[in-house]
Amino acid sequence: MAIENLKNCDMRTLARIISAVENDEPSAQTILENLQPDLLIPVIGITGPPGAGKSTLINALTSSILSKEKELIKGRGIGILAIDPSSPFTYGALLGDRLRMSSHFNHQKVFIRSLATRGSLGGLSAKTIEITDLMRSAGFDFIFIETVGIGQSEVEIASLADITVLVLVPESGDEVQTMKAGVMETADVFVVNKSDRTGADTMVQSIHSAALISGKEKPEVVLTVAGTGKGVDKLLNILLAKANAIDHKKKADLLLEKALQIIRQWMLSDEDILHLRAQLNNSNGNMNIYRIASDFIRSIRKN
Template sequence: MDPILLQYKKLARSISLVENETPGFELILEQLPTTKCPVIGITGAPGAGKSSLVNSLIHTLLQQQKKIGIIAVDPTSPFNYGSLLGDRLRMSDHFTNNQVYIRSVATRGSLGGLCEKIVEISDVMRSSDFDYIVVETVGVGQSEVEIAGLADVTIVVLTPDAGDEIQNMKSGIMEIANILVVNKADKPSAEAYVKNLERIIHEKDAPGWQVPVVKTIAIENKGAAELVTQINLFLHEAYAKDKQLQLLQEKAWRLIQRHRMKSTDRKALNEHLKTAATQPHFNLYTFIKPYI
């Protein structure tokens, strides 16, 4: 068997073991080497063109002889099944190329929209010899923030037809985006949208990294080369090192939080509460004591 395919087979197995917590999975995690492979997080509203952009990025990176790992976070909702199939089709050009490894993971209903095990899965992926790992997540609610705690560089994809999105930009998304992409730049309203966006960004005029706005037409592979340039620029900035430490801190916090909560079964807690709350001298704070 082709050594690269064999390597991917091993990688797929390790990810599955970790994802399903099959006995021995801890050892896999504990033996992971320290790696510097950067994780590129791509988020944005449903239909913004994230998968198309990933496709276009892969295309560009392959021309630069890079090896790429992709994590596509599939929403578990049946309503998204159509787009999921669409993703497969759009990314399918690269399935047969052994410089690219694509792994889909289910969201499993995790609140923020990111798979529970995404930290571990991306770390297992990073232990393989990829040049970049790309994670695509649908931006709903908390997931933009979650991806920011995972990715070395976070890209937020916007489209010119999403008019009031610019308002949202002033809140949450602005803080997490290291690079803004205006995809569907073939739309007539794109120029005005980009200008408006740049004006808002410059209003902030913070020291350090100036968030660039990159125009792309993902379906025509336009703008991806500039995006790669901006990604590399960001990754090589001096303070990218600070960000690495912040990510480790964030990941450690999330992992510990999850492990600590593991022993608390929400259902059992609810049942317990159902009876306890009917007691005449019920007190919430003494009730939770045995749990903490």
């Protein structure tokens, strides 16, 4: 399939191309090198602790967008990339996500893809960057990326997403207390979901206090009940406003980080990294890490 047709191909073909890249099929390199990602499509990262309601919220946002379909959908519609937490229950989580998002699973303007974190030795799923760029090239109007976690993953998602939404719940007090300044910085919008439960207002105050400490001016905080859709239109309006004001020049700073991740990934296989780890583990405490590093570089150059 010619890559210039990526925008117009049907969803099934798109799914096949994504699989080819995800599985490192021989065509993957050519596909990637011919991509033309549209940087104007807003990529919205939805992140937060397990069970905070991220999938339910994406489902509700999708409903909200589709209710204004004439106004908001000009192209392929909504692309959703759910990155599963790395746990032995990945397959279950994947099915669970599909069930939770099921009201849109068959909608022709909604494309949902789950990406397992398998094979990834830390960080986002190995292929997250590539699949996001593929989706950016496929003519969607909106792209949502769901990642679980609080801490490092927000920082990583921020290098990928144009807008980062951190979903918390009334009980997330501890998470906010220990939230690092970097996380406060990277979140563009804070959502207190499950605001039908007690403690939501206290949670909003905690977010404001944490923001004050980290020097962030007036964070945007929205209360939602994702299951019923309460607050979701308000959240969508904030996202639309932010999408119109994306500063693509600022993003250029993150390109180096992105390029380094791609280079690292293309140069080092998971086996290489496991081999390195084994060498470090086998060294009985009297290792010389510099020698191990230079031996390692020599060995991958040979391959």
